[in-house]
Amino acid sequence: MTTKKKPRHPLAGEMMSGADMIIQVFADEGVETIFGYNGGQVLPTYDALFRYNENKKTQQQLHLVVPANEQGAGFMASGYARATGKVGVFLCTSGPGATNCVTPIRDAMADSIPIVLVTGQVPRHCIGTDAFQEAPVFNIMSATTKHVFLVSDETKIEATVRTAFAIARSGRPGPVVVDVPKDVQNFVGPYQGEGLLELKGYDIRQKIALESRISEHEAKTFFQMLAKSHRPLLYAGGGIINANAAKELRAFSAHFNIPVVTTLMGIGSVDTTHELSLRMLGMHGTAYANYAVEDCDFLIAVGARFDDRVAGKVATFAPNAKIAHIDIDAAEIGKVRQPDWAFVGDARAALQDLMDAGATFKRDFSKWVKLVNKYKKEHPLDYEHNSQLLQPQEVLEELNKITRGDAIVCTGVGQHQMWAAQYFDFHQPRSLITSGSMGTMGFGLPASIGAQIGRPDKTVIDVDGDGSLRMNIGEMDTAVAYGVPIKLLLLNNRGDGMVLQWQRLYFGKRFSGTEKDHRQKDFVKAAQADGFQFARCIDDRRQLPKALKEFVDFEGPAFLEVRIDRDASVYPMVGPGMGYQEMITGPYIKSRVDIQPEVHDIDPEDTI
Amino acid sequence: MKRTISVLVENHFGVLARVSGLFSARGYNIDSLCVGETEIPSISRMTVVVRGDDSVIQQIMKQLNKLVDTIKVEDLTEVDFIERELVLIKVSVNGDRRREVIEIASIFRAKVVDVSPSSMVVEVTGSEGKVEACINMLRPLGIQELVRTGEIAIARSAK
Numbered sequence: 001m002t003t004k005k006k007p008r009h010p011l012a013g014e015m016m017s018g019a020d021m022i023i024q025v026f027a028d029e030g031v032e033t034i035f036g037y038n039g040g041q042v043l044p045t046y047d048a049l050f051r052y053n054e055n056k057k058t059q060q061q062l063h064l065v066v067p068a069n070e071q072g073a074g075f076m077a078s079g080y081a082r083a084t085g086k087v088g089v090f091l092c093t094s095g096p097g098a099t100n101c102v103t104p105i106r107d108a109m110a111d112s113i114p115i116v117l118v119t120g121q122v123p124r125h126c127i128g129t130d131a132f133q134e135a136p137v138f139n140i141m142s143a144t145t146k147h148v149f150l151v152s153d154e155t156k157i158e159a160t161v162r163t164a165f166a167i168a169r170s171g172r173p174g175p176v177v178v179d180v181p182k183d184v185q186n187f188v189g190p191y192q193g194e195g196l197l198e199l200k201g202y203d204i205r206q207k208i209a210l211e212s213r214i215s216e217h218e219a220k221t222f223f224q225m226l227a228k229s230h231r232p233l234l235y236a237g238g239g240i241i242n243a244n245a246a247k248e249l250r251a252f253s254a255h256f257n258i259p260v261v262t263t264l265m266g267i268g269s270v271d272t273t274h275e276l277s278l279r280m281l282g283m284h285g286t287a288y289a290n291y292a293v294e295d296c297d298f299l300i301a302v303g304a305r306f307d308d309r310v311a312g313k314v315a316t317f318a319p320n321a322k323i324a325h326i327d328i329d330a331a332e333i334g335k336v337r338q339p340d341w342a343f344v345g346d347a348r349a350a351l352q353d354l355m356d357a358g359a360t361f362k363r364d365f366s367k368w369v370k371l372v373n374k375y376k377k378e379h380p381l382d383y384e385h386n387s388q389l390l391q392p393q394e395v396l397e398e399l400n401k402i403t404r405g406d407a408i409v410c411t412g413v414g415q416h417q418m419w420a421a422q423y424f425d426f427h428q429p430r431s432l433i434t435s436g437s438m439g440t441m442g443f444g445l446p447a448s449i450g451a452q453i454g455r456p457d458k459t460v461i462d463v464d465g466d467g468s469l470r471m472n473i474g475e476m477d478t479a480v481a482y483g484v485p486i487k488l489l490l491l492n493n494r495g496d497g498m499v500l501q502w503q504r505l506y507f508g509k510r511f512s513g514t515e516k517d518h519r520q521k522d523f524v525k526a527a528q529a530d531g532f533q534f535a536r537c538i539d540d541r542r543q544l545p546k547a548l549k550e551f552v553d554f555e556g557p558a559f560l561e562v563r564i565d566r567d568a569s570v571y572p573m574v575g576p577g578m579g580y581q582e583m584i585t586g587p588y589i590k591s592r593v594d595i596q597p598e599v600h601d602i603d604p605e606d607t608i
Numbered sequence: 609m610k611r612t613i614s615v616l617v618e619n620h621f622g623v624l625a626r627v628s629g630l631f632s633a634r635g636y637n638i639d640s641l642c643v644g645e646t647e648i649p650s651i652s653r654m655t656v657v658v659r660g661d662d663s664v665i666q667q668i669m670k671q672l673n674k675l676v677d678t679i680k681v682e683d684l685t686e687v688d689f690i691e692r693e694l695v696l697i698k699v700s701v702n703g704d705r706r707r708e709v710i711e712i713a714s715i716f717r718a719k720v721v722d723v724s725p726s727s728m729v730v731e732v733t734g735s736e737g738k739v740e741a742c743i744n745m746l747r748p749l750g751i752q753e754l755v756r757t758g759e760i761a762i763a764r765s766a767k
Contacts, residue, residue, distance in 0.1 A: 138622050143629045147676040152621055167676060200618065200651075201679035331670035334663070 009193020018157040019048035019185040022118060025161040026062060027052070028193070031089050033063040033080065033453050035073040039093025040133055042120030044185035046091070065453065065482055068474025070097050072446040074104020075472070077115045079450030081108075082433045083408055083460075085244065087168050088115040088450065094122055095133030098179070099140065103440060105175045106144040110437030111265060112242055114173035116164045123183040124152065137179040146174030154187035156197065163197040170206050172329045173242055209328060212345035219357035222341055225322055226361070229298035231368045232258045233318075235281065238265030238436065239303015239327060245348035246270070246429040249302065252351045256358065257365045259372050261289040263304050264421055265436040268429040273405065278372060282310040283574045284418040287589055288375035290572065290580045293318050295371075300324045303347045306336035307437065308576075316579035326350045375592070381422050382588040389565035390541055392416065392491045396423040396463070398544050399489065402552050407459040408433060408451050412444035412468025415497035418570045420463045442471025448486045449479050459552060461487045466516060466523070467496040473526065479557045480531035487552055488559045490523055493566040501569050527559035534558035610639070611665050612657050612691060612761045615672055616679040619645060619652040623677045627654060630675065636660070636668055640693075640758030651679060655760045684761050691761040695739050696721070697730045700750035709749060716742040727752060 011024065022045050026034065038046040053061040067073040070092045077088030092101055098119040108115045122131040141148040147167050149160050157180065164176040214222075226232060240249050240262075246269045253260050253276050260270045261281040270277045278289040293299070299321040304310070311317035314336055325332075325339035326347055333342045343350050383393040396419055403409075405425030410433040411417040417434055426432055433451050435443040448462035469490055479486050496514040503511050527535035534554040538547050539562070551560040571586030585591040617623045624643055631638050639657040646653045658668060665683065672681045684691075699709050709728050713720055718732035732742045736759065743754065 139625060142622065142625050143633050148622070150621060199676055201616075201673075202676045205673070329674070331667065331674055335667060335670075 006194065009191070011191050012193040014191050015188055016191050017044065017048065017185065018154060018180065018187045018189075019044035020052070021158040021191055022161050022180065022185070023048045023052045023062065024191060025158060025165075026089060029162070029165045030086065031062060033065060034089050034091050035065045035067060035076040035080070035450065036091035037066055037070050037073060037093065037097060039097050039120065041094035041122055041182045042091065042097070042118075042185075044182060045118070045120065045180070049091075063453075065449070065478070067446065067478050069472065070100035071103050071442070072449075072472050072475045072478065074101050074115070074117070075107070075440075075443050075446035076450035076453070077117075078104055078108050078113050078443075079410060079433055079447030080454040081113050081115050081450075082447070083430055083451035083458075084454040085430065086114075086454070087165055088113070089118075090115065091118050093120045093133065094137070095135045097133075098137045099135050101177075102140060102144065103438075105141060105177060107435055107438040107440045107443065108175040109144055109146060111435065112173050112238060113175065114168040115175045116161075116168050117175065117177045118161065119177065119179050120185065121150070121179045121181040124181045125183070127181065137177065141177045141179075145177050148177040148179065150179045151181065151184050154184045155189060157184055157187070158192055159195045159197050162195070163199070166196055167199075167202070171209055172239075209345055212343075212349075214343055214345075214350055214353035214357065216357065218341075218343060219354060222324060222354060223358055223361050225298060225324065225341060226256070226358075227363060229322070229363075230365070231296045231371075232256070232298040232300065232365060233292055233296035233321075234258050234260040235263075235293070235299050235301045235304050236260055236266040236269045237263040237302065237304025239347050240266055240269035241303075241429045243303060243328070243347035244429075245303070245346075245351055248348050248351035248355070250274075252355055255355055256361070256363075257369055258300070259292060259369060261285070261292060263307075263310055263436070264432075264434060266304060267421060267432040268426040271405075271428075272426045275373065276369065278376065280421055283312065283576075284422065284570050284572065285574075286381055286422070287379040287572045287583065287585050287591070288372060290574065290583055291375050291379065291592060292372045294320075294580050296321050298322050298324070300326075301339070302326045302351065303328070305332045311336060312574055312577050313579040316581060379585070379590050379592060384565070384568065384588060387565055390539060390544070390562060392419050392493070392562075392564045392568050393423055394541075395489075395491060395544065395548075395562050395564065396420060399461070399548050399552070400424050402549055403459060403461065405431075407431070407461050408448075408455060410434065410444045410448035410451055410460065410462045412462075412464045412471075413439045413441045414465050414468060414499075415493075415501065415568070415570050416463050416465040416468070416491045418498075419491075422570075441468040444468055445472050445479070445486075445488065446475045448488070449475060449482075449484050452484045452486050453482075459487065460485075461489060461552075463489050463491065465497060466490060466492045466494060469523070470521075476527060476532070476559070477530040483556065485554075485556050485558075487554070488527075488557070489551070490559070490561040491564050492523065492561050493564050493568070494519075495566055497566070497568070498570070500566075504569070505573075505575070523561050524559070532557055532559045534560075537561040537563065539563035609661065609665075610657065610659050610685075612655065612684045612689065612759060613665075613669065613672070614682045614684050614761060614763075615654040615656060616646070616681075617652050617654060617675075618677045618679065619650050620677075623652065624654075626675055626677060627656075627672070630671055631668075634667075634671060636664070640756070642758045642760050644760075655758070657759050682763070684763055688764040689761050690764060691735050691759050692733055693736060693739050693759045694731065694733045694757045695743065696755045697732065697743065697746055697751055698727050698753040699730060699746050700726065700752055701728050702726065705749055709746070712742065712745045716745075718742060
């Protein structure tokens with residue numbers, strides 16, 4: 001985070017309040033939209049925002065989006081960051097405002113998403129007195145952010161907010177929280193227009209990571225391993241998206257003719273319709289991706305972390321493979337699986353270095369590529385075709401015929417999330433926006449609002465479930481209020497489908513707490529009440545193509561509920577804690593083994 | 609295996625909370641954690657004694673290294689180092705036990721720093737082994753109270 005000599009900031013030396021400085025740093029950092037909710041201890045900063053926007057043309061203003069709940073603001077900021085690659089910003093009050101932000105902060109930490117949260121705090125002399133709307137934000141956030149500041153020295157407010165942006169976007173990105181006591185917001189001092197806090201160790205580590213390149217020797221070892229391989233496989237994670245390395249990954253894969261599997265977070269890093277794409281691996285990955293993982297003899301992990309949804313049983317994961325692991329975070333190397341070759345650094349630089357070093361490397365992997373394409377043909381995703389009831393998969397397939405891989409798809413968490421990951425085409429990075437690691441229900445709707453605001457040029461679709469949608473349903477009102485033309489597709493199965501699926505498989509069909517039949521909610525009426533001009537519900541196959549077309553083509557925010565078969569399950573499924581050998585492909589996907597493993601009651605202790 | 613990890617951190621608000629929070633959040637057990645200012649007032653040193661196999665220690669060091677406030681992490685167990693701990697032990701002394709306490713203290717080059725009709729306070733400094741040995745010798749006499757600082761450590765200079 002070294003600062004180059006820049007021309008003096010036009011406001012340098014001007015006296016302003018801490019609150020003004022916060023807003024001015026936002027503007028300097030290129031923030032266009034602030035998501036947030038005003039309240040007692042953050043009033044000065046909201047006032048500064050109002051004054052900043054006064055007498056400015058709309059294009060120069062900092063756009064403010066007020067959610068129904070601060071959690072919504074956090075997910076909007078996160079959706080914005082995920083869709084654009086820029087830092088998402090939200091601004092909330094102390095106490096309950098701040099604690100409502102804990103979930104999106106943890107969610108962003110778990111998915112490595114750069115967001116900055118500024119919270120108001122009670123004045124310094126009141127901290128620790130159990131004051132009205134006081135919460136120990138530093139302590140609470142400490143365990144779950146990349147970094148948290150409590151601004152106790154008022155003269156450092158400007159540098160602290162600027163540093164928060166630098167930390168959020170550098171290295172492995174993540175959320176940063178700045179807790180600002182009200183009296184610090186009211187402090188008046190000269191604006192500097194530049195300057196960061198000194199972070200002795202962090203700055204050096206970032207510099208090393210940024211400058212780290214694959215040495216000749218390291219490249220040689222890598223290509224010795226590749227030269228011995230017959231069945232190499234790229235395993236791409238969210239790190240590719242964060243590093244903006246999709247172009248390099250695609251070039252690498254094409255250059256050496258190596259197929260690619262991606263994690264949920266890595267979807268879009270390669271075009272899912274490409275010959276070398278095997279789509280998603282893992283618990284609900286495609287059968288052919290998981291077969292490729294089982295069969296490969298050299299697995300090249302880039303920006304992925306062998307998490308439990310990918311490697312449920314580490315000991316038998318990619319059992320025949322040597323492992324190469326590239327990651328910006330040294331702590332991920334060897335955390336789960338010890339690699340045979342590793343590089344800590346930027347994924348884009350690493351892939352470029354390897355391509356340069358291997359420019360003359362030649363090895364024929366066409367037999368392997370043919371084999372995985374045979375797997376693709378013989379074990380495709382499939383589902384029930386003989387039911388009267390609408391199947392969720394056919395709804396998404398039909399929608400995909402309209403969007404053709406060019407929409408940004410946001411999701412809640414559960415079955416619909418997995419179906420969306422499985423059945424849509426994704427041509428570009430940042431086109432699937434989903435809560436991968438934390439698995440936060442309620443993510444989809446606010447994230448889609450943030451994504452649409454960040455990418456007004458795109459069709460943004462929130463594929464949601466009835467359980468997930470309920471969690472942040474207040475934000476439907478927000479979408480309409482700000483004229484955000486999201487397309488909200490509700491796949492309603494009147495229950496928490498994924499948990500129901502686990503209860504069917506592992507808990508003797510005892511549907512504890514997961515059925516929603518006793519709930520009376522009329523989602524269409526709710527959408528209408530919130531001002532949706534397009535709000536429909538269908539449950540008939542014949543209506544589907546037309547309804548979806550009109551839904552996507554509608555100019556403003558649109559809501560479409562589709563009543564689906566509540567017994568639909570997500571397949572394939574690698575049970576929790578199990579290996580890929582134990583993958584269940586279900587009744588509609590052909591397995592390559594004759595005998596499917598028995599689903600047995602497994603110890604709930606083991607089910608994560 | 610016991611490991612002594614030395615961590616240089618920024619000496620400011622909340623750093624101890626961040627470090628101890630990391631240990632609890634990731635389920636690592638700490639034997640002891642000592643923190644104090646270094647020769648540079650803006651930098652603190654934490655000496656953390658932990659137990660775990662190599663992969664656990666590796667993870668702990670890497671995770672510590674990720675904290676924004678961390679300046680440097682060093683596993684002292686890998687180098688030649690000096691470890692010291694200070695312990696205050698309040699021992700019961702009825703009758704002629706007083707002499708016994710003084711004798712044990714002198715063997716361990718410990719000091720008697722407080723005396724009352726019913727107790728004596730012994731101050732002992734040394735490595736974990738020495739301190740443990742001294743405590744074990746005093747235990748049969750009746751330890752009323754015991755306070756340990758936890759271990760601090762410094763690497764030896766190359767000779």
